[in-house]
Amino acid sequence: MKARVFVLLFAxxxxxxxxxxxxxxxxAATMFDTTKVIEIKGTVKELQWTNPHxxxxxxxxxSDGSREEWSIEGGGPNSLSRQGWRPTxxxxxxxxTLRINxxxxxxxxxxxxxxxxxxxxxxGRWDPQP
Numbered sequence: 294m295k296a297r298v299f300v301l302l303f304a305x306x307x308x309x310x311x312x313x314x315x316x317x318x319x320x321a322a323t324m325f326d327t328t329k330v331i332e333i334k335g336t337v338k339e340l341q342w343t344n345p346h347x348x349x350x351x352x353x354x355x356s357d358g359s360r361e362e363w364s365i366e367g368g369g370p371n372s373l374s375r376q377g378w379r380p381t382x383x384x385x386x387x388x389x390t391l392r393i394n395x396x397x398x399x400x401x402x403x404x405x406x407x408x409x410x411x412x413x414x415x416x417g418r419w420d421p422q423p
Contacts, residue, residue, distance in 0.1 A: 322394075324396055325395070325403065327394045329395055330393070331392070333353050333363060333393065334388075335351040335363070335388075335389065335391075336351065336386060336388055337350070337352075337384060337387040338352055338362065340384075342380040343370070345369055346366050346367060347367040347368065348364055348365065348367070349367060349391070362401065363402060365391060365403050366402070366404050368405070382416070388411040389408055391405065391406075391407070392407040392418070393405060393406055407420075
């Protein structure tokens, strides 16, 4: 009987320790350079209001006149809705300036810091200087 209790206890401890690894890994933000904040300006393609995190797709015009699509990760819909966000906060065609923590690898993506719309309203952390 003691051996069975020991095996069950051991299995519980192992599942508790290793079964949460994917959850912890999901919330790691190591791909973003949180020591830097950059600004990108462009036109909203869409807001993906999905769990576990929202995504803002934005078209940014490059110096050669072509446009590049950026993917910006935000918080969870539940917490953002408590801050006043709605699925219509970023509408396709909106002109917006975003402040983001860029990707460490230089790809066209980042982590949302703040936004300023063409009517001067702001969201998130929008200090006078990034």
